[in-house]
Amino acid sequence: MKDLSSKTATSHMRKTLPAILTNDTTQQTMKKIALILLTVITLTNAFGQTDKNGNPVFNNELISEEKLDGFELTSSYYTIDNNIQNKGSSVYVSDKPTLTDYLKFARDLPSNFFIIHQGQNVMIMIMVIQKNEDSKTTLNYNIVNPNNGKSMQAPCNVWGEISEKRADELLKLKVDTSAKIIDLPNNGKGLLFNGIAYRIQPYNKLKAEVIELAKQLTTPEEEIKDPIEYIKKETVGGKLDFNKVLDKETQSLFLYDGVAYNKKDFAIYLWGKKVKMLGISSSKKATKLWEEINDRTLTAPEKKALVSGFDSKTK
Secondary structure (H helix, E strand, C coil): CEECCCHHHHHHHHHHHHHHCCCCCHHHHHHHHHHHHHHHHHHCCCCCCECCCCCECCCEEEEEEEEECCEEEEEEEECCCCCCCCCCCCCCCCCCCCHHHHHHHHHHCCCEEEEEEECCEEEEEEEEEEEEECCEEEEEEEEEECCCCEEEEEECCCCCCEEHHHHHHHHHHCCCCCCEEEEECCCEEEEEECCEEEEEECHHHHHHHHHHHHHHHHCCCCCCCCHHHHHHHHCCCCCCCHHHHHCCCCCCEEEECCEEEEHHHHHHHHHHHHHHHCCCCCHHHHHHHHHHHHCCCCCHHHHHHHHHHHHCCCC
């Protein structure tokens, strides 16, 4: 994990969070404070408009609250309405936004936000960050631990060019009266907006992946005495078998760091990233280990995917 960019924000966070949560406002106060904290961490450097306490203003609504095994999950959505035309919002665009403004807002700004907690104790906060460069869309999770003031990024494997919540809200706002939901290949759905189709990121699959991510982050790591033996044991059919992890995904391509991978190569990409975290010292050694385990030589695209995953700076 890397230190947060705003030391002032994290220092303030550690001082105020426990005190506030001792009040009888309990759950709602906790969620509001956690939401403000993650917004501060993620958006402070992006927007100038702040409230009287210096926090970015990004209005949102609650989607759901549920109890899971070992933690609770609160899911929220950053709305278009009450932000894009709201001068009190950090993400105000215009009193009369154009179709281009609406689309840029819907695709460029964070849409979904999750708080993982146990009662009043906030454990992890997760925000989905979408990056659009030309025709390429990359999705990552920005993960914040408010207890130690650290953050990390992880790839979001549930791909789409616009979130399902944003697509639904654009239709509800009727800013483009010809906009509609259409069927796409591989059982996907798309938003046809201003004459262009954008693949929709399904919310239920996104939340399912967030839950799995939360389970990994909240479960104590097992002690691995021999990383190489562990990798050999878990690569085929085990915890490092990313072919099995991706098997349930219906999409055929995975876009990450500006590169599109098929399902097989993306599994190798994720394997390369993971074995580096487990202590393998070079992509050359990782390549040799993969080939030993799988009893075959990597193809050129596969080797490129492994090396890219190993060299990736995101965790």
